[in-house]
Amino acid sequence: MDKIVAFCKRRGFVYQSSEIYGGIRSSYDYGPLGVEMKRNIKEEWWRRLVHMREDVVGLDAAIIMHPRVWEASGHTATFNDMLVESRTSGRRYRADHLIEDATGADAEGMSAEEMTKIIAEDDRIKDPVDGGRDFAPVRPFNLMFETYTGPVKSPENVVYLRPETAQGIFVNFKNVTQTTRVKVPFGIAQQGKSFRNEITPGNFIFRTREFEQMEMEFFVEPGTDEEWHEYWLEQRWNWYTSLGINPENLRFYEHPREKLSHYAKRTVDIEYNFPFRGWSELEGIANRTDFDLKQHAQFSGENLEYFDQGTNKRYVPYVIEPAAGPDRIMLAFLVDAYREEEVNGESRTVLKLHPRIAPTKAAVFPLSKKEPVSTIARQLYDELKGDYRLFYDDSGSIGRRYRRQDEAGTPFCVTVDFETAEDKQVTIRDRDTLEQERVPITAVRERLQGLISG
Ligand code: ATP
Numbered sequence: 001m002d003k004i005v006a007f008c009k010r011r012g013f014v015y016q017s018s019e020i021y022g023g024i025r026s027s028y029d030y031g032p033l034g035v036e037m038k039r040n041i042k043e044e045w046w047r048r049l050v051h052m053r054e055d056v057v058g059l060d061a062a063i064i065m066h067p068r069v070w071e072a073s074g075h076t077a078t079f080n081d082m083l084v085e086s087r088t089s090g091r092r093y094r095a096d097h098l099i100e101d102a103t104g105a106d107a108e109g110m111s112a113e114e115m116t117k118i119i120a121e122d123d124r125i126k127d128p129v130d131g132g133r134d135f136a137p138v139r140p141f142n143l144m145f146e147t148y149t150g151p152v153k154s155p156e157n158v159v160y161l162r163p164e165t166a167q168g169i170f171v172n173f174k175n176v177t178q179t180t181r182v183k184v185p186f187g188i189a190q191q192g193k194s195f196r197n198e199i200t201p202g203n204f205i206f207r208t209r210e211f212e213q214m215e216m217e218f219f220v221e222p223g224t225d226e227e228w229h230e231y232w233l234e235q236r237w238n239w240y241t242s243l244g245i246n247p248e249n250l251r252f253y254e255h256p257r258e259k260l261s262h263y264a265k266r267t268v269d270i271e272y273n274f275p276f277r278g279w280s281e282l283e284g285i286a287n288r289t290d291f292d293l294k295q296h297a298q299f300s301g302e303n304l305e306y307f308d309q310g311t312n313k314r315y316v317p318y319v320i321e322p323a324a325g326p327d328r329i330m331l332a333f334l335v336d337a338y339r340e341e342e343v344n345g346e347s348r349t350v351l352k353l354h355p356r357i358a359p360t361k362a363a364v365f366p367l368s369k370k371e372p373v374s375t376i377a378r379q380l381y382d383e384l385k386g387d388y389r390l391f392y393d394d395s396g397s398i399g400r401r402y403r404r405q406d407e408a409g410t411p412f413c414v415t416v417d418f419e420t421a422e423d424k425q426v427t428i429r430d431r432d433t434l435e436q437e438r439v440p441i442t443a444v445r446e447r448l449q450g451l452i453s454g
Contacts, residue, residue, distance in 0.1 A: 001203070001204065001275075001276040004204070004331075004334060004335060004338065005204055007338070007349075008034065008204075008334070011033055011407055011408060012031035012032045012033045012034065013030070013031055013033045013034035013037065013334070013359075014028050014029070014030055014031060014034045014204070014205060015028065015029045015030075015031055016028060016029075017029050025201065026198070026201035026202065026207070026208045026209055027208065027209070027210065028204070028205050028208065032359075033359040033360070033408055033409075034330070034359070036359035036360065036389050037330055037333070037353075037357060037358070037359045037409075038212075038326055038327070038330050040356060040357050040358070040359070041326045041329055041330055041333070041357060042191050042212070042214060042326050044239075044243060044356055044357065045191070045214045045239070045324070045326070046058070046189070046191065046214075048239060049187070049189050049216055050189050053187075055182070055185060055186045055187060056186065056187035056188070056189055056216065056218070057176065057180060057182060057186070057187070057188055057189070058188070058189050058190065059168065059169055059172055059176070059188050059189070059190045060190060060191075060192065061165070061168025061169070061171075061172060061190060061192075062168065063161055063162050063192070063193060063195075064149070064159050064160075064161065064162070065159075065160075065162060065167065065168065065171070067158060067159055067160065068299055068300070069167050069171060069296075070144065070160055070163075070167070071299060072292075072295040072296050072298070072299035072300070073167050073170075073292060073295060073296075074262055074263065074295070075144060075160075075163060075167075076142070076144075078262060079142055079143050079144060079163055080140035080141055080142050080143065081094050081096075081140070081141055081143060081198075081199050082094065082095040082096055082110070082112055082115055082138050082139070082140060082141070083095065083138065083139055083140070083141035083199055084098060084115070084116075084119060084135050084136065084137075084138045084139075085135065085136040086127040086129070086130075086132055086134065086135055086136075087132070087134040087135065087136060088127055088130050088132025088133075088134050089127050089129045089130045089132060091127065091129055092199060093127075093128075093199065093200060094199045094200050095107070095112075095115045095119065095138040096108055096110065096115070097200065098119070098125060098128075099115060099118055099119065099122075099125060101128075102122070102124045102125040102126065103118075103122060103124055103125065105118075108259055109258070109259045112137070112138040112139055112140055113138075115138040116135075116137045116138045119135050119138065120135070141197075141199060142197075143163060143196040143197050143198065144160045144161070144163050144195075144196070144197065145160060145161040145163075145195045145196075145197050145209075146158055146159075146160055147159060147160070147161065161194075161195035162194055162195065163194055163195060163196050164194050164213060164215070164323070165190045165191070165192050165194055165213045165215045166190075166215050166217060166292070166321060166323065167292070168190060168192075169188045169190055169215070169217045170217065170292040170293060170296055171296060171300075172188070173188075173219070173293060173296075173304055174302060174304060176188055177306065183308075184219050184220060184221055184306055184308065184317050185218065185219065185220040185221070185224070185228065186218070186219055187216045187217060187218035187219065188216065188217050188219075189214075189215070189216040190214075190215055190216070191212065191213065191214045191215075191326075192212065192213065193210060193211070193212055193213075194210075194211060194212070194213045195209060195210050195211075196209060196211075197209055203274075203276065203277055204331065205327045205328070205330065205331050206274070206277070206280070206327075206328055206331055208327065211325055211327050211328075212325065212326050212327055213323060213324070213325055213326075214323075214324045214325070214326055215321060215322070215323045215324070216321065216322050216323075217288075217319050217320075217321050218232065218319065218320045218321070218322075219306070219317035219318070219319055220317055220318050220319070220320060221308070221313075221315065221317065221318070222290065222315060222316075222317070222318045224318075225265070225287055225289070225318035225319075225320060226266075226287070228320045229266060229268075229285070229287050229320050232285055232320050232322050233252065233268055233285055235322075236270060236283060236285060236322050236324075237250070237252070237270060240270065240282075243333075243354045243356060243357055244333075244336070244337070244352070244353065244354035244357070245272070245332065245333065245336050246336055248273075249272055249273045249332075249336060250270060250271070250272060250273075251270075251271050251273070251279060252268050252269070252270060252271070253268065253269040253270075253271050253279070253281070254266075254267075254268050255267040255268070255269070261286070262291075263286075263288050263289065263291035263292060264286045264287060264288060264289070265287040265288075265289050266286070266287045267284055267285065267286040267287070268284075268285050269281040269282075269283065269284050269285070270282050270283045270285070272332040272335075272336075274331070274332070274335060275335060280328075281328075282324060282325070282328050282329055282332055283322060283323060283324035283325070283329075284321075284322075284323050285320070285321065285322045285323070286320070286321045286323070287318065287319075287320055287321075288318075288319040288320075288321050289318050289319070290316040290317065290318055290319070292319065293316050293317065293319070294316055297316070304316060333353060333357055334351070337351045337352045337353045337409065338350075338351055339351075339352060343434065346399075348403055348406050348407075349403075349406065349407050350406040350407065350409075350431065350432075351406070351407065351408065351409030352409070352431070352432055353409040353411070355411040355412075355451060355452040355453075355454070356452065356453070357409075358408075358409045358410060358411050359389060359408060359409060359410075360389045360390065360391045360405070360408055360409070360410040361387075361388040361389060361390065361410070361411065361412065361448070361452050362384070362388075362390055362391075362410065362411070362412040362413065362414055362448055362452075363390070363391040363392070363393055363401070363405045363410050363412075363413045363414070364377050364380055364381040364384070364390065364391070364392050364393075364413075364414050364415075364416070365377065365393055365394065365398060365401050365413060365414070365415045365416070366378075366394050366415075366416045367398060367415055367416060367417040367418065368418070369394050372421045373416050373417065373418065373420065373421070374394065376416050376420055376421065376441070377392070377394070377416040378392075380414065380416065380426070380441060380444065383445070384444070384445060384448070387445070387448075387449070388452070391405070391408075391410065393405075398415065401413070402429065405431070406431055409431075410431065411430070411431045411432070411451070411452070412428055412429065412430065412431065412448060412451060412452075413428070413429045413431075414426050414427070414428050414429075414444060414448075415427045415429065420441070424440055424441050424442075425438050425439060425440050425441065426438075426439060426441055426444060427439075428444070428447065428448070428451075
């Protein structure tokens with residue numbers, strides 16, 4: 001992990017937030033390469049889930065919603081983690097994690113009373129900081145960030161920063177069905193920031209208090225939900241593997257029935273085997289039934305049924321929800337792609353990112369700063385730069401320039417050399433195979449497009 005964190009900083013992927021002030025815990029900023037990479041992840045999700053499908057539309061709802069939304073969804077009452085305070089160090093921990101780390105038992109879903117009893121009785125459970133065993137009773141802690149709208153800080157002005165993007169979709173179900181021509185089965189997709197006041201954030205960008213989500217609610221006729229759930233499990237698995245994640249580092253995790261969230265009939269996570277924390281969730285794919293729409297119908301007084309004109313049936317749709325986090329996914333892509341290897345007797349660090357995910361798609365190198373090589377290279381760069389992020393580099397030896405791009409994950413380097421003026425050809429070098437291909441200048445754009453989308 002230290003290696004990845006240092007690498008991310010050195011190459012401008014991720015910085016500690018407010019670093020010149022000593023940093024703020026669990027907040028990170030995405031640097032020049034990181035922002036490109038995260039955008040590519042979100043774009044690939046959007047392209048595959050929205051643009052390439054006729055049955056999914058997009059949405060961008062507000063972060064601050066009517067507070068009743070969170071009463072209806074159950075977040076006000078139950079979006080809690082169990083908090084335990086150590087009286088010896090004054091630190092606060094997630095009680096389930098404290099129990100699990102010390103005993104190996106599975107504490108998820110236990111009540112506060114059960115956890116308090118276990119912590120009191122099991123000597124193996126100690127304050128990780130000072131080894132103390134004097135804990136206050138476990139209590140639920142609501143993870144929603146609270147703030148106020150307007151100038152008066154009074155209880156009736158309390159609002160929340162959304163803890164998930166999904167509710168913005170449910171409350172717009174009626175708007176979308178009335179203003180577009182969608183027909184069940186169909187989905188509404190959304191990406192955006194979510195906020196959770198996590199008790200113990202950590203593991204770099206894996207768990208932060210401010211993060212992004214990519215969620216899609218796919219509305220189906222009740223009775224077809226189990227089939228659609230299977231369908232989306234397969235689709236989402238294929239998304240990762242088609243973007244180059246090693247399938248050996250991926251697995252499905254089926255949530256046991258008794259541990260399901262209050263809204264779910266079945267939930268399966270896609271997990272990634274992170275070297276620093278083992279199998280961990282990248283994405284949850286849940287059958288949320290008709291819970292949310294029914295709750296919002298009840299709390300708002302609106303009718304949120306769907307009328308199927310084909311069958312003349314009226315029903316509240318069931319929902320299959322793939323819910324993913326681009327920050328976590330970016331960490332998985334980085335870890336999966338990072339290699340230190342020996343090539344021709346030299347060592348190199350390389351990020352073997354899929355071209356669609358790589359921050360920079362190609363670099364253009366003039367072999368020399370002299371004419372006509374540099375002018376030809378500039379012209380080529382100017383011609384291609386509107387298509388995707390392209391990098392121009394004319395400093396240092398060609399070997400160094402390659403190594404810099406290998407580290408940044410750039411899949412292709414295009415070199416203009418002394419022959420180019422004569423034969424009107426350039427060389428495209430492949431980051432992974434190191435093979436070099438001679439291509440006419442006029443064919444470079446098409447060749448790169450093919451390689452990148454391949
Ligand atoms: P966890 O059990 O790890 O807290 P969760 O089950 O609460 O996650 P969901 O509510 O299913 O997470 O959210 C969907 C996705 O949003 C997660 O799979 C993850 O990728 C992302 N996500 C959730 N919480 C965070 C966070 N604190 N930081 C970064 N990403 C997050």
